[in-house]
Amino acid sequence: MSRRLPSALEFEQSGTVVRARCHYCRKNDTMQSSGGRHRAPPEEAHKFFIHRGWTGLTGKKPACPACVSKFRAIKAREREEKAAMKEAGKTAGPVVDRVVQMRGEAGLPTPGVAEMSRSDRRKVFRAIDDAYSEDGGGYVGGETDHTVALSAGVPVCWVESIREEEFGPAVNEDARRLEADLATITAKARKAEEDALAAATLAEEASKDAAEWGKRFSRLQAAMGPKAARL
Numbered sequence: 001m002s003r004r005l006p007s008a009l010e011f012e013q014s015g016t017v018v019r020a021r022c023h024y025c026r027k028n029d030t031m032q033s034s035g036g037r038h039r040a041p042p043e044e045a046h047k048f049f050i051h052r053g054w055t056g057l058t059g060k061k062p063a064c065p066a067c068v069s070k071f072r073a074i075k076a077r078e079r080e081e082k083a084a085m086k087e088a089g090k091t092a093g094p095v096v097d098r099v100v101q102m103r104g105e106a107g108l109p110t111p112g113v114a115e116m117s118r119s120d121r122r123k124v125f126r127a128i129d130d131a132y133s134e135d136g137g138g139y140v141g142g143e144t145d146h147t148v149a150l151s152a153g154v155p156v157c158w159v160e161s162i163r164e165e166e167f168g169p170a171v172n173e174d175a176r177r178l179e180a181d182l183a184t185i186t187a188k189a190r191k192a193e194e195d196a197l198a199a200a201t202l203a204e205e206a207s208k209d210a211a212e213w214g215k216r217f218s219r220l221q222a223a224m225g226p227k228a229a230r231l
């Protein structure tokens, strides 16, 4: 205990009263000096407030007993919640298992978990059959494993496995058409490139011819003498 009054306490009425004010709820608490007219000893005042349940008297945020117990309750609740969450984490596995079981009982698909029943296989087969071209062209239009699974209300992995076993590759007409378009465009681009090269070769030859013709003309002019130069 120091000889000086902790920063959160102050003397009042010439030192016969020591006052503490809670930083949080602003409530005051006072101590009357036992000596009456004498200034209370600082360490005695400090002890007095500590015994009454005050904390943080030497700092900037003193707390009254009511606020201290409020904070302790909050801390305790936080600890309980953390512990409860930890406990919940341990039981998450069984909960997931139970949800899978309940979905199964309710007739809902559980992707990647449940085995297909015979009726599931027939349902998936019919759904793919409706969307898959007979001549092995793949799915019609823009259909995919996903669109078929979605409209049939079954997991995509079921559609994938039945389609692989019974139908063919996961292609569709739209994709084939795009592929064909791309091939056409690529071919056109290659042709244009070739044409440009041919044109460049022709242009080079033509300019060579022109240069050659120019030289011959100059020689001719020279041979004809000054008269020709005046032409």
Ligand SMILES: [Zn+2]
Binding pocket: 022, 023, 024, 025, 026, 027, 063, 064, 065, 066, 067, 068
């Ligand atoms: Zn308080």
